[in-house]
Amino acid sequence: MTTRLTRRRLAAAIAAVASASMLAACAGAGGSGGGSGETTLTLATVNNPQMKDMESLKSNFEKDNPDITVNFIQMEENDLRDAVTKDVATQGGQYDIATVGAYEVPIWAENGWLTDLGPKANEDADYDVDDLFPSIRPILGEGDELYAVPFYGESSFLMYRKDLFEAAGITMPEKPTWDQVAQYAKQLNDPSKNQTGICLRGKPGWGEMFAPATTVVNTFGGQWFDEDWNAQVDGAGFTEAMKFYTDLIKTAGEKDPVSFGFTECLNLFSQGNAAMWYDATSAAGSVEDTENSKVAGKVGYVQAPVKETDEAGWLWSWNLAVPKTSKNQDAAWTFVKWATSKEYIKTVGEELGWSRVPPGSRLSTYELPEYEKAAAAFAPITKTIMESVDPEQPGTQPQQWVGVQYVSIPEFQDVGNQVSQKMADVLAGRSSLDSALKESQAIAQKAGDAQK
Amino acid sequence: MAQTTAVDPAADADDTPPPSSSPRQALKANSASARERKFGRKLLLPAFVVSVIITQVPFLVTIYYSFQDWNLQRPNDRAFAGFDNYVTVFTGGSFIPAMIATIIIVGGSVLLSLVLGLGLATLLDRKFVGQAFARTLLITPFLVMPAAAALIWKWTMLDANVGMVNWALGLLNIPAVAWNTDFPLVTIIAVLTWQYTPFMMLILLAGLQSQSGEILEAASVDGAGGWRIFTAMTLPHLRQYLILATVLGTIMMIQVFDPVAIMTRGTGGTKTLSYLLYERAFVGLEVGEAAAYGVVTVILTIIVATLALRSVFKFLTEEGSRS
Numbered sequence: 001m002t003t004r005l006t007r008r009r010l011a012a013a014i015a016a017v018a019s020a021s022m023l024a025a026c027a028g029a030g031g032s033g034g035g036s037g038e039t040t041l042t043l044a045t046v047n048n049p050q051m052k053d054m055e056s057l058k059s060n061f062e063k064d065n066p067d068i069t070v071n072f073i074q075m076e077e078n079d080l081r082d083a084v085t086k087d088v089a090t091q092g093g094q095y096d097i098a099t100v101g102a103y104e105v106p107i108w109a110e111n112g113w114l115t116d117l118g119p120k121a122n123e124d125a126d127y128d129v130d131d132l133f134p135s136i137r138p139i140l141g142e143g144d145e146l147y148a149v150p151f152y153g154e155s156s157f158l159m160y161r162k163d164l165f166e167a168a169g170i171t172m173p174e175k176p177t178w179d180q181v182a183q184y185a186k187q188l189n190d191p192s193k194n195q196t197g198i199c200l201r202g203k204p205g206w207g208e209m210f211a212p213a214t215t216v217v218n219t220f221g222g223q224w225f226d227e228d229w230n231a232q233v234d235g236a237g238f239t240e241a242m243k244f245y246t247d248l249i250k251t252a253g254e255k256d257p258v259s260f261g262f263t264e265c266l267n268l269f270s271q272g273n274a275a276m277w278y279d280a281t282s283a284a285g286s287v288e289d290t291e292n293s294k295v296a297g298k299v300g301y302v303q304a305p306v307k308e309t310d311e312a313g314w315l316w317s318w319n320l321a322v323p324k325t326s327k328n329q330d331a332a333w334t335f336v337k338w339a340t341s342k343e344y345i346k347t348v349g350e351e352l353g354w355s356r357v358p359p360g361s362r363l364s365t366y367e368l369p370e371y372e373k374a375a376a377a378f379a380p381i382t383k384t385i386m387e388s389v390d391p392e393q394p395g396t397q398p399q400q401w402v403g404v405q406y407v408s409i410p411e412f413q414d415v416g417n418q419v420s421q422k423m424a425d426v427l428a429g430r431s432s433l434d435s436a437l438k439e440s441q442a443i444a445q446k447a448g449d450a451q452k
Numbered sequence: 453m454a455q456t457t458a459v460d461p462a463a464d465a466d467d468t469p470p471p472s473s474s475p476r477q478a479l480k481a482n483s484a485s486a487r488e489r490k491f492g493r494k495l496l497l498p499a500f501v502v503s504v505i506i507t508q509v510p511f512l513v514t515i516y517y518s519f520q521d522w523n524l525q526r527p528n529d530r531a532f533a534g535f536d537n538y539v540t541v542f543t544g545g546s547f548i549p550a551m552i553a554t555i556i557i558v559g560g561s562v563l564l565s566l567v568l569g570l571g572l573a574t575l576l577d578r579k580f581v582g583q584a585f586a587r588t589l590l591i592t593p594f595l596v597m598p599a600a601a602a603l604i605w606k607w608t609m610l611d612a613n614v615g616m617v618n619w620a621l622g623l624l625n626i627p628a629v630a631w632n633t634d635f636p637l638v639t640i641i642a643v644l645t646w647q648y649t650p651f652m653m654l655i656l657l658a659g660l661q662s663q664s665g666e667i668l669e670a671a672s673v674d675g676a677g678g679w680r681i682f683t684a685m686t687l688p689h690l691r692q693y694l695i696l697a698t699v700l701g702t703i704m705m706i707q708v709f710d711p712v713a714i715m716t717r718g719t720g721g722t723k724t725l726s727y728l729l730y731e732r733a734f735v736g737l738e739v740g741e742a743a744a745y746g747v748v749t750v751i752l753t754i755i756v757a758t759l760a761l762r763s764v765f766k767f768l769t770e771e772g773s774r775s
Binding site: 104194204205 | 523524525526527528606610611612613627628630631632633634636715716717718719720723731734735736737738
């Protein structure tokens with residue numbers, strides 16, 4: 001009996017020691033090692049090229065701020081959202097800075113997850129808040145509020161092959177309408193020469209197909225939700241727009257639309273197999289890259305095609321934000337200020353090359369002579385479009401949210417994804433547009449009801 | 453369990469020294485070994501506890517989550533949801549199509565890769581120059597990472613402009629086919645079949661090589677032709693191997709995710725259970741709903757696996773009693 005008891009005690013003791021050491025390990029991972037006045041900032045970011053450039057330049061910041069070191073954690077977009085959301089929701093305080101997309105800034109700000117950087121930014125004259133693109137400002141907070149600062153931004157425009165248009169005797173207007181674009185696309189679509197009239201994203205996903213498709217919906221007078229959050233997916237404007245979008249792809253678009261997202265269209269267009277491409281302004285850098293693109297120098301850029309509105313470009317930005325749970329608020333702001341300052345943009349240009357400058361965040365970027373020269377083909381029009389986009393009412397009807405090619409409610413990425421899958425069925429001829437939109441209406445209405 | 457108790461006394465009997473085998477001593481030795489066994493079990497306890505924690509606690513947490521109304525982007529609205537999530541699973545209209553998609557994709561790919569694997573294994577079973585080289589080449593698809601395989605198929609094979617399949621069709625004057633848009637099911641099954649045929653081939657090749665050459669020789673001396681020998685002798689011999697290949701192949705393929713995510717994005721009847729789960733959790737951000745899908749999937753899997761394994765064991769034991 002006694003031996004049995006001691007053995008039981010021994011087992012309990014082992015278990016206790018094991019769990020205690022596990023707890024200690026957890027604490028070690030979570031707590032910051034500092035204490036000597038030195039601050040270590042942890043930055044969680046998406047793994048885009050511009051962010052990698054930021055990491056390669058961080059030593060410049062650390063040289064100027066010897067008491068601060070910055071650790072970068074690069075993640076895929078979905079993983080980043082998951083990691084930061086969990087950390088903030090559980091008050092973990094693991095991340096001092098995070099990159100947040102335009103779609104999520106209003107949602108996270110409303111959840112109370114982000115620090116309002118407005119007071120600090122406004123009192124710093126050198127930072128020059130008014131230099132940030134004015135069209136992006138309403139996404140980042142009301143009035144003087146600033147829940148995130150843009151690191152780079154983009155809109156959408158129409159890219160076209162000047163050589164093909166000239167050969168066909170077509171002149172592209174500066175502000176084309178969708179009807180004109182459809183006509184040109186059909187004219188230039190030539191399967192025998194492996195030449196597609198226009199490349200439009202057809203890959204399912206709210207951020208793939210429904211980025212360009214929603215801008216078409218906006219300019220056709222449709223919208224996802226009306227002012228009272230009633231879904232309008234089977235409404236006249238939305239239906240007409242999606243009929244136009246899917247018909248255009250079927251008659252003059254890429255052959256395998258479900259495969260085609262941003263990357264695939266970039267590939268098709270830069271290999272010279274498409275006459276037009278409607279997509280992000282940030283694509284221009286790759287299209288004009290003489291090493292990887294066969295069409296560099298042959299491409300013209302005009303405003304996003306319209307129907308009922310004056311402009312139809314989208315608006316997107318990747319922003320830096322400081323979670324409220326960060327214990328190093330001041331140091332975090334110091335870094336955010338550095339990475340989004342005018343000086344940083346010059347540093348990128350001088351050290352890494354002017355074509356790698358993060359675009360669309362500051363107006364002053366477009367006044368730098370070196371950048372104007374390096375990006376002469378697309379920089380002026382990018383600036384014009386980004387200044388004219390109105391994220392508070394991109395379409396013909398008023399809306400409850402701020403955002404162009406998305407609805408900034410948590411449910412939207414799910415709704416957009418499911419509806420785009422139904423559109424894939426339409427593209428493949430597996431279902432009719434009307435029945436697909438009717439099913440989509442029900443999906444969207446459920447999300448709309450959650451906002452009421 | 454029954455087996456160990458049957459074996460243990462014999463082992464104990466061997467251990468006890470033969471000269472002093474009086475009944476009392478035997479009893480003493482027996483109780484000593486029983487105590488040792490008990491102590492042995494206690495030594496195993498930590499490992500047992502850890503494995504229970506690792507496997508069962510996450511499942512319990514999943515069950516707990518499945519009763520929560522929890523969207524990752526709405527942490528303030530988190531609440532107890534009762535059976536709402538389970539109602540969504542069964543009335544949302546996604547679950548049954550996902551099950552059908554999984555059955556068609558996994559069933560079709562297992563069947564195709566089994567047939568192709570059997571054919572290739574039969575070819576590889578004979579002696580020829582470069583046999584080892586051919587075997588290595590044939591195994592390669594199985595060694596490619598699933599995501600890489602899906603990318604190869606998406607770009608190199610099935611691309612509408614530069615894909616090799618459409619190029620070959622072009623030689624026959626057949627216009628390019630939009631595989632991912634128009635035939636998503638065929639696309640996924642093709643990729644899976646390509647990936648898992650080598651696996652089936654390896655298992656069946658092992659089966660073929662365990663067949664005794666003398667018996668086959670005797671059969672051909674008796675006047676049996678090649679086809680007769682294959683159907684009457686080789687196939688029955690391969691039975692266990694075929695079952696094993698089917699079970700393992702199904703287990704591996706049922707987790708298919710990469711080709712669906714990379715090529716068809718769940719369109720056109722390719723939204724398998726694992727892709728549906730991913731969508732609910734990482735696109736919908738509905739933690740509760742995704743957990744409910746997970747729980748239902750686990751329960752169904754347990755039922756199917758129990759039935760399948762039982763029939764598989766029946767097959768195996770029947771085979772055993774016959775030989």
